[in-house]
Amino acid sequence: MPIAGTVSLASGTGRVIMATTVIGSAVATLTGTVVNVGLPTLARELAATSAQQQWVLNGYTLTLASLILVGGSLGDRFGRVRVYRSGVVFFGAASLACAVAPTIGWLIAARLLQGIGGALLTPGSLSIIEATLAKEDRAAGVGLWSGLGGVAGATGPLLGGVLIDAAGWRWIFVLNLPLVAAVLVLSRNVPESAARNAREEPLDWIGAVLSTVLLGSVSYAFIESGSGFGAVERAAAAAAILSLALLTWVETRHANPLLPLGLLTGRTFAVANLITIVLYGGMAVVFFLLSVHLQVVGGYTALQAGASLLPVTLLLMLFSRRAGRLAGRIGPRVPLTVGPVLIAAGMLLLTRVGTSPSWPTEILPAVLVFGSGLALTVAPVTSTALGAVPDDQAGTASGFNNAAARTGGLLAIAAIPPLVGLTGTGLSDPEVLGGAFDDAVRIGAGLVLASGLLAALTLGSSSDQLR
Numbered sequence: 001m002p003i004a005g006t007v008s009l010a011s012g013t014g015r016v017i018m019a020t021t022v023i024g025s026a027v028a029t030l031t032g033t034v035v036n037v038g039l040p041t042l043a044r045e046l047a048a049t050s051a052q053q054q055w056v057l058n059g060y061t062l063t064l065a066s067l068i069l070v071g072g073s074l075g076d077r078f079g080r081v082r083v084y085r086s087g088v089v090f091f092g093a094a095s096l097a098c099a100v101a102p103t104i105g106w107l108i109a110a111r112l113l114q115g116i117g118g119a120l121l122t123p124g125s126l127s128i129i130e131a132t133l134a135k136e137d138r139a140a141g142v143g144l145w146s147g148l149g150g151v152a153g154a155t156g157p158l159l160g161g162v163l164i165d166a167a168g169w170r171w172i173f174v175l176n177l178p179l180v181a182a183v184l185v186l187s188r189n190v191p192e193s194a195a196r197n198a199r200e201e202p203l204d205w206i207g208a209v210l211s212t213v214l215l216g217s218v219s220y221a222f223i224e225s226g227s228g229f230g231a232v233e234r235a236a237a238a239a240a241i242l243s244l245a246l247l248t249w250v251e252t253r254h255a256n257p258l259l260p261l262g263l264l265t266g267r268t269f270a271v272a273n274l275i276t277i278v279l280y281g282g283m284a285v286v287f288f289l290l291s292v293h294l295q296v297v298g299g300y301t302a303l304q305a306g307a308s309l310l311p312v313t314l315l316l317m318l319f320s321r322r323a324g325r326l327a328g329r330i331g332p333r334v335p336l337t338v339g340p341v342l343i344a345a346g347m348l349l350l351t352r353v354g355t356s357p358s359w360p361t362e363i364l365p366a367v368l369v370f371g372s373g374l375a376l377t378v379a380p381v382t383s384t385a386l387g388a389v390p391d392d393q394a395g396t397a398s399g400f401n402n403a404a405a406r407t408g409g410l411l412a413i414a415a416i417p418p419l420v421g422l423t424g425t426g427l428s429d430p431e432v433l434g435g436a437f438d439d440a441v442r443i444g445a446g447l448v449l450a451s452g453l454l455a456a457l458t459l460g461s462s463s464d465q466l467r
Helices: 012-046 050-078 080-099 104-132 135-167 176-189 205-227 231-251 261-265 267-296 302-307 310-330 333-352 359-386 391-419 430-458
Strands: none
Touching (some): 012 050, 012 135, 012 176, 080 104, 310 333, 310 359, 359 391
């Protein structure tokens, strides 16, 4: 078997590595988007409120974002391929639990377990590329991984629509099982790698618990505030403040911190992750609300709603890898400035979508502009963050950047719907949802524009600025 760090992307082993990591990360990404299109259907069958629908999405994101850094650290310590395979198995078992859920509470609990599996496999997929491919092929590998992972996320609504209309919402979770099996077969041929001396360093379990409490309490305070900010919500807010203070104190003193705050002293790494949080937070509004809006307000079927984002998939497939190479040549500032501007413009065009939306005239122009910006942005923002740290910190940096993306989406999905009045049964009420959708999209577009402005003001225009 080839030695890690020397594998050519064009070799047979290189292709196996890419297939293994792309499919595995695609499973986690797909689950993050495929559920969106199924929300109206499962809400009807399981009698779910708007808050419970938010928890179906955020339950997965909560444990994923909280524990993804633990997943990266475990991979560095015990072997990236070994931990990756363990995460895939755990994820598959949790997917099966989602598929057979008899109640909304069961489904939310199973989604929390899915997030744990995702936290083990997601950082491993990217750190395997960084640690296994030859140095000259890593940027292209990351670009390919980012692009195809983005394609999987964008394909999710379409696949979800097909399965829901044909067989029911439970099949969107059954979909994961053959992909899990494929990863387990392919990954047997991937060379193992681990960080030097990682086993000698203590794991930061206190940091993991505190970060979970922090994100969970913040999410609860935001989501439940829509029905009033009572004693429980105030307690959740207080728990968030306390856990944030304790987490900062613990992480600055731990020998091997879960949140490597020292990495943030590197300007490019810090800025890239801040851009990631704001950017993915803004985009989460579209991926959460658009398919729901098209079904509840516009009368689309699940398949029609899922297919509406198909142009985004095609644009990512065609241009994301090229965008990664472009950022490697000219530096990250231009793509990470222009890309968010296009994304925000596409989001604002979605406010034209009415109660009887025309796909060619109202939806297609918006998703073309949105998808063009996304294709220009996804690979550069990831490669900028990872290119700013030493190779032996690939797993930690990968986990940190993934956590940033998930945290941005988690907070946006928790905070924005109650802010625009989507409480109670609002997500299932055409009149309420129709009025709130435009406000939510405008807030999301503002966040995306802020990420582009941040890139324009802080990132370098030369590829030398990546480190």
